[in-house]
Structure formats: C-alpha cells, structure tokens
Amino acid sequence: MNRTRCDRTPAWGELQTSFNTSGRAFDLRTAFATDAGRFAAFSQSAPYVFADLSKNLIDSTTQQLLLDLARQTGVEQHRDAMFAGERINSTEQRAVMHCLLRTPPADPAMPTQSVHRHMAETLHEVHITLDAMLAYAQTVRADEAITDVVNIGIGGSDLGPQMAVLALDEFAQPGKRFHFVSNVDGHELAAVLKRLKPESTLFLIASKTFTTIETMTNALSAKRWFEAQGGTDIGRHFAALTTNVAAANAFGISTTFGFWDWVGGRYSMWSAIGLPLAIAIGADGFREFLAGAHEMDEHFRTAPLEQNLPVQLGLLDVWYRNFHGFSSRSIAPYHSALRRLPAYLQQLEMESNGKQVDASGDALPFGTSPVLWGEPGTNGQHAYFQMLHQGTDVVPVEFVAIKKPKHSLAGHHDLLLANVLAQAQALMVGKSDTGGHKNFPGNRPSTFLLLDELTPASLGALIALQEHRVFVSGSLWGINSFDQWGVELGKVLAKDIAPRLASGDAAGLDGSTAGLLALLRA
Known part of the structure; x- marks a missing residue:
C-alpha cells in the first residue's frame, strides 16, 4: 500500500492555484444565482442520510481537484x-477492524466480498461474543428487579454508549433508567449513587484493561457503596466489559464480555462496550444499529469517489482546514435526543486527527484536525450563533435534521425544521446594513445532513459516516488516525503527582506546579 501525503501531490499545488484565483473570493449567492441546478449537483445520498453540500464554498472545478487529490494520495488503497485487515495503525502495529464488528455473519452459501478469507475466523469470534452479549442484555431487560443500569467508563467507553442511549430513548424499554459515570470527580458518582438502591442496580465496568485509573477509582467506590448499603451479590449486580478477565474476577465479577486490540476506544460502541445500548433497545434494535452502520461501510467501500459521501465530507474538511484556514467546525443537531452528538464527534475527530506528524514521524507543515464544538438547535441559536453570523471568524456549520418526529405535539417539529432551514439560509444569504450593527456578511458555509427518521439503523449509519469521514481526511493528511499517544503524558504525570498531594514532596517539580501543590495542601 502506497500513501502519498497530500502536500506532495500535483493536485495540492493545483488546488492552491485555484484557491488563489477564484476559491478565496467564491460567493455562494452568486453561485446559486448563476446555476439553477446547484442543489442537485452538490447533493449526495448514502444509506439513511441525505446530504446537501450545495451551501459549501466549492464549485465543479474545486470538486474535481479534490477528487484528484484523493486519488493521488491513495485514499482508495x-x-x-x-477493510482487508492490514495493520494500518502503524505505531501500534495493529489492524483497524471496527467495521468487522457490524459485519453480518459469513454465509458459506453466499460468501461476502467485504470479508477477506483470513478474517473469517475473527468474524466468527465477533459473532460468538455479540450473541453472548445480546443474550445477557435480554436477560437484564427481562429482570424487573433491575431498574437502574450504571455504566462506569471514560472516553470511548462512555461517550459512544451514552450518546446512543440518549439518541434512541424512544426505542428504550420502559422501567429501566440509564446512568453514565466517567469523571473521576467524586461529585459525579455521588450524585448518581444517592438516587439508587443496591438491590435494583446493575453496574457495568467498561475498561479494556481493567486498569484505567478513572474507571477503576469509580468502580471501587461503587463497590464500597454497594456493600455498605447491604448489597451482597457482586456477581449479579456487576458485569465487566474488558479483556482482563482475571482482574475482573479478582474484583468479584463473574460476567465479562471482551473485545480485541484492533478496536480503538472511540470506535468501540459496536462491541461489548455497546452493552448499555443493547439493554436499552434490545437485541433486535442493536442488530439494526449494526446493520445501518454496515450499510454505510459498504457505501464507503464500494461507491465511486464522486458519489461517496464520507469521501466528499473528508475532502471538504481538508479544503476548509488547509486552504480557507478555517480552524473549527460547529455541529448543530436539530433533535434534542442528539444532544451528546457534538461531544461524541469531538473525540472521534480530535483524538483521531489531532496530530502534528505524519505516519512516518515527519513534522507536518499544515493544520490537521479542526476544533469541533456545538449544541442542539434551537438552544445553540440563543448561545453562540451570534458569533457564527457576525463574528470575525468563519466557522463551517454541520446541521443534522430529522424529517419525522417521534412525538405527537402539534406545531413543534415544523417550527424546529423552520429554524434549521432558516439558520442555514441566513448564514449563506446574510443581510446588508449600512450602520454595521445589523449587518450579516453571509457567504458562510454549511452542510445539511437529513435523516428520514432517527432509528437504530439510521443512527448507526450516521455514526459510521462520521467515522469514515475522519478516516478520509486523516488519510489525505498522511497521519495515523488510530493511535492517541497525546492522551498518555498527562496520565503518567498524574501518577507521579497523586502521592505528592499526600506527602507534599515538590522535589523536581516546576515552580508553578510546586506552588499550586502547596496551595492545595494548605
């Protein structure tokens, strides 16, 4: 497999010339006025997701040059x-096979082209674990004595399941409440525990190694609380999502579900880490979630680049980050159930592509991951949209809307949809005011992602779309999107500082850290 970094391709220079010639001054209002077919030309359909890309700062020339860039960097290869299971995570010498977690079981009578022969045994193992996890989820769902499920994890062991459980609340079984504890700050766990009873609570400890300091601190405190409140059956009220079965057993846990080193944390909710979601929406719902993601995988794997939505979004990200110089992107989901989607996408993109060297370790001369941030509409309109419309920085916005609501309250959904359409329109068209204070410059880009309904399948497709989009931009930048060494340094230093808070030993510390240590001990 040959990869060529984007800035080392002919297309990169051609894009720079095109940007200097016409791209910098591109005006969306003029583009729509002169091209009645622009909406159709710059719209894309993928499984469960329709994307209007027409309000982005691109024309057919830019689009073609970006496609040339994708081909010249070797994105397809x-x-x-x-998908072939090669070790593309080069710094850890690991394959990247999270897509296998949502691949249907192999049928000997109908071999699928999407699974290579050498991966067949691994796929078989995946489905053995999946079947066992879903059987356990069904047992918990049928147990009326369990009313509260507490997931204790952090990062990918928290953000994905939490986001998905909230998003699919309309499909959740009544009579079960779900809680997510991630922060090592004891206030978070204490606030959850005071609402629980040990005899009706199930704790899920989500840690691949069963050593993650924040997770294990919270798990031990939950266990102490359980025992102090009279709980006696750890085996019934605790389960572990981990590969370290011995450590879980030593903790007192007998029910464990594992996963593999080729599953990165931020790509893990398709695995046993998705157990909270499986309990919430049931085995059939979870399989629909996987199936929607698999459909998007197949779209990404097989669609020509011109009709490949993850590719188109990834190319837009490179165009904005490296040519327009836009350093952030705002995510605006117009559905309250998607309120944790921005936080989930923050980790997915910023932990994957927040890198300053390429896969060979060479320093990059251009920017990589944008800053992702956002809130659900219409709340965001009354918070930060002022800056989006009239601020000095241009921030591309990604709107996510759902056509059909799950509620029957009259008037609400039409008003919600009117707002999302109006905000996208207002960013583009702007408004002139000679006084300045009411002047909206307009020509501010946005992408509009539309789902017919928010269902397990459509949510799975939407998340897989975002995963592959991050892959594409990372591939063009020539980086390894599947390690996260930047997370480690702070963890190592925290282990050194923790005992110093008790001892007061400041030897070897910098002046600021030593001074703060003294204040915290005073």
Missing part, C-alpha cells in the same frame, strides 16, 4: 487496506 488505504481504505481497501483497512
């Missing part, structure tokens, strides 16, 4: 290597 890199994608195929991932």
